[in-house]
Amino acid sequence: MSPLRLGTRGSPLALAQANMVAGALRAAHGWDEAAIEIVAIRTTGDRIQDRALAEVGGKALWTKELDRALFDGDIDFAVHSMKDVETIRPDGIVIAATLPRADVRDRIIGAESVAALAEGARVGTSSPRRAAQLRRLRPDLGIVLFRGNVETRLRKLTGGEAEATLLAAAGLDRLGRADIGFAIPIETMLPAPAQGTVGIETLRASGETLRLLGAIDHAATHRCVLAERALLAALGADCRSPVAALAVEQGGAIHLRAELLSEAGEEHVAGETRFAAGDDAAPGALARDLLARAVPALRALFTG
Numbered sequence: 153m154s155p156l157r158l159g160t161r162g163s164p165l166a167l168a169q170a171n172m173v174a175g176a177l178r179a180a181h182g183w184d185e186a187a188i189e190i191v192a193i194r195t196t197g198d199r200i201q202d203r204a205l206a207e208v209g210g211k212a213l214w215t216k217e218l219d220r221a222l223f224d225g226d227i228d229f230a231v232h233s234m235k236d237v238e239t240i241r242p243d244g245i246v247i248a249a250t251l252p253r254a255d256v257r258d259r260i261i262g263a264e265s266v267a268a269l270a271e272g273a274r275v276g277t278s279s280p281r282r283a284a285q286l287r288r289l290r291p292d293l294g295i296v297l298f299r300g301n302v303e304t305r306l307r308k309l310t311g312g313e314a315e316a317t318l319l320a321a322a323g324l325d326r327l328g329r330a331d332i333g334f335a336i337p338i339e340t341m342l343p344a345p346a347q348g349t350v351g352i353e354t355l356r357a358s359g360e361t362l363r364l365l366g367a368i369d370h371a372a373t374h375r376c377v378l379a380e381r382a383l384l385a386a387l388g389a390d391c392r393s394p395v396a397a398l399a400v401e402q403g404g405a406i407h408l409r410a411e412l413l414s415e416a417g418e419e420h421v422a423g424e425t426r427f428a429a430g431d432d433a434a435p436g437a438l439a440r441d442l443l444a445r446a447v448p449a450l451r452a453l454f455t456g
């Protein structure tokens with residue numbers, strides 16, 4: 153059998169996640185090391201390091217090159233942090249499987265909590281959601297742009313470019329950095345949609361590959377990711393919008409919480425809904441409820 157080609161970005165986190173997927177597939181199918189070949193592909197998002205991605209304007213910054221490799225047949229499937237995957241995907245590409253969700257929380261590095269930050273402290277982040285949530289909680293804080301992978305951001309912190317930074321617990325854990333930072337409770341900061349989830353995409357028409365990937369799907373995580381992404385779609389939002397959302401499934405019911413913020417955090421609307429897994433209309437209904445309750449200036453940030 154020729155090896156299955158796994159496409160991934162080349163960052164240390166992306167490679168760690170690619171190896172988790174390869175390991176899960178080998179275990180599920182009893183394959184040896186040679187059954188999967190890891191193909192690292194540089195994306196536009198990896199190339200542009202000096203600007204806030206929200207300013208770059210291009211679409212599908214983390215996925216375009218991997219999508220093309222799928223369509224060109226250069227890879228059989230692609231592994232992504234689902235948090236970074238565009239809300240609207242090209243026709244023909246499907247999420248074949250998701251790994252079990254990791255810790256969904258953000259961690260703060262440089263202080264024990266958001267409340268414990270010194271008056272006027274600078275916090276480095278490039279995430280509009282984190283910046284807005286921080287400003288809402290602590291209008292006195294300064295937000296400075298932090299781009300780059302996890303190691304780069306930690307180096308900027310050590311270099312004194314900010315007093316603190318926020319990073320996803322899932323990424324730190326997967327990079328073997330479970331030792332740093334303090335988890336922020338989700339009641340204080342709701343995470344980004346799909347935070348902590350690794351997804352595997354392939355062509356809808358890939359037949360046998362789709363079936364092989366399905367063997368490692370964690371169904372509850374998959375349903376929660378789809379619910380969070382359906383909310384984003386109904387809002388007309390993407391991974392650069394100041395939106396937080398978290399779905400949790402328990403006993404066949406999904407609890408979906410969400411929050412919209414203005415960029416400076418002064419406007420805010422939050423809501424939640426509970427629905428039976430399989431009720432595909434519920435996330436969109438929550439999105440419309442949030443938009444209806446948002447003040448016009450906040451609603452204007454979304455096109456849904």
Ligand SMILES: NCc1[nH]cc(CCC(=O)O)c1CC(=O)O
Nearest residue numbers: 233235319320322323347348349
């Ligand atoms: N936007 C970058 C990104 N995409 C996924 C993760 C972490 C892993 C995850 O949330 O699944 C990170 C880093 C971070 O936000 O700290």
